[in-house]
Amino acid sequence: MPFPEGFLWGCSTAAYQVEGGNTGSNWAAWEAKKRLEPCGQAANSWEMWREDVRCLQELHANAYRFSVEWSRVCPHPGEFYDEALERYAAMARSLRLAGIRPIVCLHHFSEPAWLYERHPRGWLGEEPVEHFLRFVDRVVLALRGEVSEWVTFNEPLVWLMFGYGLGHWPPGLRHLFSLERTFLKDGLIDRVARAHREARRLIKSAQPEAKVGLAQNVADLEPARARVEDLQALQSWDRLVHGHLLDVLGSAGELDFLGLNYYTRIYVAASRLLPMGAMPGYGELEAAMGKPLFHLLGGRRGEGARTDMGWEVVPTGLGRVALRLWNAYKVPLLVTENGIADATGLRREDFLRDHLRSLAWAMGQGADVRGYLHWSLVDNYEWGSFTPRFGLYSVDRAKAFKRKPANGAKLYASIVKSNGAVL
Numbered sequence: 001m002p003f004p005e006g007f008l009w010g011c012s013t014a015a016y017q018v019e020g021g022n023t024g025s026n027w028a029a030w031e032a033k034k035r036l037e038p039c040g041q042a043a044n045s046w047e048m049w050r051e052d053v054r055c056l057q058e059l060h061a062n063a064y065r066f067s068v069e070w071s072r073v074c075p076h077p078g079e080f081y082d083e084a085l086e087r088y089a090a091m092a093r094s095l096r097l098a099g100i101r102p103i104v105c106l107h108h109f110s111e112p113a114w115l116y117e118r119h120p121r122g123w124l125g126e127e128p129v130e131h132f133l134r135f136v137d138r139v140v141l142a143l144r145g146e147v148s149e150w151v152t153f154n155e156p157l158v159w160l161m162f163g164y165g166l167g168h169w170p171p172g173l174r175h176l177f178s179l180e181r182t183f184l185k186d187g188l189i190d191r192v193a194r195a196h197r198e199a200r201r202l203i204k205s206a207q208p209e210a211k212v213g214l215a216q217n218v219a220d221l222e223p224a225r226a227r228v229e230d231l232q233a234l235q236s237w238d239r240l241v242h243g244h245l246l247d248v249l250g251s252a253g254e255l256d257f258l259g260l261n262y263y264t265r266i267y268v269a270a271s272r273l274l275p276m277g278a279m280p281g282y283g284e285l286e287a288a289m290g291k292p293l294f295h296l297l298g299g300r301r302g303e304g305a306r307t308d309m310g311w312e313v314v315p316t317g318l319g320r321v322a323l324r325l326w327n328a329y330k331v332p333l334l335v336t337e338n339g340i341a342d343a344t345g346l347r348r349e350d351f352l353r354d355h356l357r358s359l360a361w362a363m364g365q366g367a368d369v370r371g372y373l374h375w376s377l378v379d380n381y382e383w384g385s386f387t388p389r390f391g392l393y394s395v396d397r398a399k400a401f402k403r404k405p406a407n408g409a410k411l412y413a414s415i416v417k418s419n420g421a422v423l
């Protein structure tokens with residue numbers, strides 16, 4: 001297996017999904033409004049982060065991506081909470097002392113509730129960019145001695161599509177039928193690109209040697225049928241959810257690395273009735289529309305086995321996507337998420353082996369992949385529910401949040417320890 005020395009092996013988490021107690025987040029307000037299962041104490045990682053470091057050590061990990069919770073660090077506009085920043089710095093320091101490289105994400109979906117109280121249109125206006133940059137500035141000042149790899153945004157298109165397109169996530173805005181205007185033409189994507197560019201400039205001025213990237217969710221897209229129209233629909237969907245942002249940033253040299261979050265394959269069919277002329281076969285869309293309408297509009301789901309999220313398991317897609325991104329942008333890649341919701345844990349070992357073999361294949365074809373971070377270290381709050389179990393460590397929320405290795409943890413530890421030799 002072609003994993004070079006120094007390959008990064010580890011896990012990813014996100015602050016809101018594991019820390020607990022983030023009552024100032026717009027997600028906490030959303031859960032109450034929509035009567036979703038509340039995130040509450042999540043996995044209690046804000047108190048138990050040392051336990052998380054211990055789990056990472058047990059896995060022999062040498063890298064960990066976590067995020068900083070904006071609403072915790074900045075509970076009111078312009079007001080920063082130094083104690084929170086100090087705790088993040090202590091976390092990063094302990095990780096480094098344990099030989100685990102901290103990779104810090106600055107925006108992972110959750111935002112301060114005050115941002116939307118002040119600016120209900122959110123990122124449809126300019127104001128959030130300035131607030132975000134003030135937050136980034138303080139975080140970098142506090143962590144620059146400990147952290148030199150930064151992810152500005154996690155899956156900006158997933159966040160924007162759910163929050164501003166479908167309206168299923170906060171701020172709950174629906175611009176599904178004006179995707180082109182809202183997202184593409186000097187729209188939301190370009191605003192996020194600007195926030196990334198300026199955040200990167202801030203980071204580099206504080207830490208010239210820092211590496212700054214973003215994490216993009218990239219699905220393995222396939223045409224629903226072997227027809228030119230479906231291929232064209234696929235291309236316009238690809239441009240919207242993957243390509244436009246990467247084209248803007250990649251061609252301007254604004255990415256030191258590209259984080260790849262890979263989970264599944266999506267079939268895309270042509271549809272004159274739908275925005276972008278495309279019917280992308282996401283399970284979430286099928287659930288929102290109902291099966292009959294979904295199929296009437298040409299929606300196709302993959303036939304393979306599915307995870308507890310309903311996502312089709314397509315390991316070869318990881319290699320395909322990695323190779324495609326490498327060939328298109330020639331920017332070093334880091335797999336920043338890949339994992340399986342599997343309450344039984346019985347499918348996690350095969351999932352790991354098959355996806356890592358596929359990644360190794362892409363590397364053998366020349367893709368420059370620097371690491372693999374599994375989603376996730378511990379069971380987490382999955383944006384509305386605790387039911388999906390992604391953790392290599394299960395968390396017993398009724399019993400003091402005790403962490404216990406889940407199926408797959410042992411195998412992952414041996415893969416990591418052998419630098420992929422046992423695959």
Ligand code: FCB
Binds near residue numbers: 217337383
């Ligand atoms: C990704 C998100 C992450 C988690 C996984 C399962 O889209 O980045 O927060 O929810 O999916």
